[in-house]
Amino acid sequence: MSLPRSLSRPLAVILYAAFVGVLLASYISPLQGILTGRSEVSRLEQNLANTRDHNDHQRRLVADLQTPAGIERAARERYGMIRPGEKVYIVER
Secondary structure, eight states, X not given: OOOOHHHHHHHHHHHHHHHHHHHHHHHHHHHHHHHXXXXXXXXXXXXXXXXXXXXXXXXXXXXXXXXXXXXXXXXXXXXXXXXXXXXXXXXXX
């Protein structure tokens, strides 16, 4: 039993369109994942750049604290230490 030729052509077009629709619908979820992943990559790259900057700053700080001048500066700035005989004046703003 076969369909008349006048019905087989539109039915083939409908079936083809349905197949293409199902195929396109199956790509929506993976495409959303790809787009989300791309935005995540740019955010993570920025985070990595910030972390590298922070690490570079910390390395410079460690190197500075390994010198007598750096140790003295840190003692004065962070702990308010002074040398014997020095006078400290505090200026309030």
